Each structure stands twice: as structure tokens, then as C-alpha cells.
Amino acid sequence: MRAPSGYLLAARYRLLEPVGRGGMGTVWRAHDELLDRDVAVKEVRLPAVLDEELRAELCARTEREGRATAMVAHPSVITVFDVVTEDDRPWIVMELLQAKSLEQLILEGGPLHPRKAAEIGRQILGALRAVHAKGILHRDVKPSNVLVMEDRAVLTDFGLAALEGDVSITQAGIVLGSAGYIAPERVLGSKASPAGDLWSLGATLYTAVEGRGLHGRRTAAAALAALTSGEPIPMTKAGPLAPVLDALLRIDPQTRLDSVRASLMLARVAAGGSAEEPLAPSGSGRPTPVITAPSFARRPAHRGLHRAEATAAALAVPPPRQERRQGEGVHRKRVEPRPTPSAYARFKATVIKLCLPRRFWPRELRKRG
Ligand SMILES: Nc1ncnc2c1ncn2[C@@H]1O[C@H](COP(=O)(O)OP(=O)(O)O)[C@@H](O)[C@H]1O
Numbered sequence: 001m002r003a004p005s006g007y008l009l010a011a012r013y014r015l016l017e018p019v020g021r022g023g024m025g026t027v028w029r030a031h032d033e034l035l036d037r038d039v040a041v042k043e044v045r046l047p048a049v050l051d052e053e054l055r056a057e058l059c060a061r062t063e064r065e066g067r068a069t070a071m072v073a074h075p076s077v078i079t080v081f082d083v084v085t086e087d088d089r090p091w092i093v094m095e096l097l098q099a100k101s102l103e104q105l106i107l108e109g110g111p112l113h114p115r116k117a118a119e120i121g122r123q124i125l126g127a128l129r130a131v132h133a134k135g136i137l138h139r140d141v142k143p144s145n146v147l148v149m150e151d152r153a154v155l156t157d158f159g160l161a162a163l164e165g166d167v168s169i170t171q172a173g174i175v176l177g178s179a180g181y182i183a184p185e186r187v188l189g190s191k192a193s194p195a196g197d198l199w200s201l202g203a204t205l206y207t208a209v210e211g212r213g214l215h216g217r218r219t220a221a222a223a224l225a226a227l228t229s230g231e232p233i234p235m236t237k238a239g240p241l242a243p244v245l246d247a248l249l250r251i252d253p254q255t256r257l258d259s260v261r262a263s264l265m266l267a268r269v270a271a272g273g274s275a276e277e278p279l280a281p282s283g284s285g286r287p288t289p290v291i292t293a294p295s296f297a298r299r300p301a302h303r304g305l306h307r308a309e310a311t312a313a314a315l316a317v318p319p320p321r322q323e324r325r326q327g328e329g330v331h332r333k334r335v336e337p338r339p340t341p342s343a344y345a346r347f348k349a350t351v352i353k354l355c356l357p358r359r360f361w362p363r364e365l366r367k368r369g
């Protein structure tokens with residue numbers, strides 16, 4: 001049930017033609033007859049059969065999208081003008097951009113130059129920092145939600161945004177977001193966080209330079225297993241952006257690149273430099289350390305490695321205790337007690353248990369059960 005072209009919304013906005021489509025409905029170019037200017041109108045499509053509760057939830061979600069967006073005035077955050085409920089469904093009126101989504105750009109023109117991608121990333125990161133500062137999480141950063149113009153990139157679609165203290169869908173324990181762009185910890189059920197939005201930005205920029213998604217056609221579970229297997233993230237076209245992507249796509253949110261350093265690194269690459277140039281000397285007079293993207297705990301590519309071996313390596317399980325051979329001295333160095341696994345190793349173990357059949361688990365994990 002899509003509104004016909006020419007439909008007059010709220011006795012004011014005349015729908016002219018569709019300019020985009022997403023998971024929630026259609027975005028129209030429309031004319032605001034009161035202020036005599038063109039605007040974009042997002043028409044939320046509701047399934048034909050919808051119970052009251054879900055309808056109320058979708059209306060609330062759209063209002064939340066409007067509210068979240070209106071809280072932040074930033075050149076890279078879409079400007080919302082109005083939210084309307086009409087025809088028993090919600091509509092959002094916003095600035096109309098002469099833009100293509102990053103998804104469209106990649107589909108039509110292939111992968112982006114790393115410098116161009118870095119500039120888009122720098123601007124979108126600016127938007128994320130502005131919304132995070134207001135206690136808002138976007139939760140759905142992906143190429144179709146980034147609009148790109150000649151010299152401006154804009155983050156749109158705050159439909160899944162969470163405001164601090166917001167109840168409702170967040171509490172239902174549902175993982176919201178788009179496969180391939182949701183941070184690994186969220187797939188495993190952790191709460192959304194600013195670091196999760198940064199991972200999604202990393203995955204978005206990865207798609208922009210490589211021309212294909214990080215996960216390819218794999219299922220979410222297989223993709224997660226691949227990420228945690230210790231294999232390096234395959235990158236062939238990222239060039240100077242590679243260290244930034246590597247550090248943004250860290251599985252452990254604690255060691256993921258933070259937004260301040262990410263901003264600096266993206267700005268350097270966008271300006272034609274390298275992500276890892278030294279910082280300008282600080283006021284303290286002490287030399288500032290070179291910013292290096294901390295390397296992943298990943299092993300070098302080794303095609304012949306069996307997945308189970310790779311996961312065992314990633315878990316850093318100590319080698320199994322050797323049986324004493326006949327005639328071997330009793331004075332052999334005692335085997336140290338096994339160290340308690342770190343939080344990160346436990347995290348990895350959980351991922352492996354969730355994603356891989358038991359026969360592929362490393363022996364240590366099988367023993368522990
Ligand atoms: N303000 C806008 N101006 C121009 N095009 C837009 C605008 N907002 C969205 N679009 C287009 O519509 C598509 C879907 O919009 P989006 O807000 O992501 O909807 P959904 O919630 O359905 O995913 C975008 O990918 C983009 O191509």
C-alpha cells in the first residue's frame with residue numbers, strides 16, 4: 001500500500017516521485033506547498049496485516065527517528081523538518097539531498113578510491129561523534145544509509161537509533177541492524193554501544209574500497225566464525241585505509257580504534273597521507289608516539305590451515321601436557337599450571353561454541369565442555 005504520486009500529505013506536502021527505497025518503505029521527492037520548497041518524505045510501509053501493538057511500535061519508532069535526528073544539528077546528520085501520522089501510519093519530512101547512497105555509488109561505479117572513502121568516513125564519523133555526544137546510538141550504519149554528494153556525506157535513517165534511557169525494542173532483546181554491518185559483540189547479544197557504531201562504520205568503508213561486503217555471501221554465523229578464526233581480513237584495494245579498517249574491525253570492542261584516533265587517521269588518508277604518520281608534537285614538549293593501528297591478534301594468511309587449528313591458535317590454548325617418555329629425567333621442567341583464560345579468550349570461546357559444530361572446537365574447549 002504505497003501512496004499514489006500526487007498525494008497531498010498533511011494538507012501540505014505533495015508527493016512527486018520516489019527517490020529511494022529501503023527496508024522500511026519509500027522515500028519521495030515532495031513539494032512543501034506552504035514554504036514552497038522541495039523536501040524528502042519517507043513513507044513507512046506497513047504490512048497489510050498488522051496487530052495494534054506492532055503498528056504502535058512502528059509509529060513510536062518513526063517518532064523516535066525524528067526526535068533522535070532533530071536533537072543533533074550537524075552537516076553530516078540529515079535534517080528532519082516534521083513527523084506526521086496520517087492514513088494510520090507515520091511519515092518523516094526531511095531535507096531533500098541531491099545525493100546517491102554509498103550503496104548506489106558502489107553498485108554503479110565500483111569500489112571507491114581509498115582517499116575518497118576516507119573523506120566520506122571522516123565526515124560520517126563526525127556525525128557519529130555528534131550523535132554519541134548526545135547519548136544517541138545509530139545502530140544501523142551501512143552503505144545504504146550514507147548519502148553522498150560532491151563534497152558532503154550525510155548519515156541518514158535513524159530508524160533504529162536508540163536514545164539514552166529509551167525503553168521498548170531495545171529491551172525485547174532483539175538484535176537490530178543489518179547482517180554484515182552489525183558489530184560481532186552485538187550478534188552475540190551484547191548491548192549496542194558507540195564502539196558498535198564504529199565497527200559498522202569500518203564495515204561500511206571496507207565495502208566502499210573493496211567493492212564487496214566483509215562477509216561476502218556467508219551466513220552471519222559463518223562470517224563470525226571467519227572473523228574469530230584468526231585469519232587476516234582480506235584486503236586488496238584498501239591501500240592507506242587498511243590500517244584504519246583493521247583497527248576499526250577489531251572483534252574486541254575494548255581494543256577497537258576509538259573515535260578520536262579514527263578521526264585523525266581518516267583525515268590523514270583523506271589528505272593523501274598515511275594513516276600512521278606521527279602526531280604533531282604536543283604542548284608538553286615530549287615527543288608524541290607514532291600512532292600505529294594496533295595489529296590484530298591475527299596470524300599471517302595460511303591457506304592450508306584447518307579451521308579448527310586456526311581457532312585453536314586464536315584461542316592461544318597452551319600446548320597439551322606431554323607424556324613423559326621412558327628414561328626421561330624426572331627433573332624435567334614442571335609444566336606451569338594453565339593460566340586462567342582472559343576475558344577475551346572467554347569471549348572467543350563463546351563465539352566458537354555458538355558458531356562451529358563441536359567437532360571443530362579446539363581440543364581444550366571440548367574438554368572443558
Ligand atoms: N533526504 C534524502 N534525500 C534524498 N534521498 C534520500 C533521502 N533519504 C533517503 N534517501 C534515499 O532513500 C533510501 C532509503 O532511505 P532510508 O531512510 O534509509 O529508508 P529505510 O528506513 O527504508 O531504509 C536511501 O538509501 C537513499 O537512497
Ligand SMILES: [Mg+2]
Binds near residue numbers: 022023144145157
Ligand atoms: Mg535505510
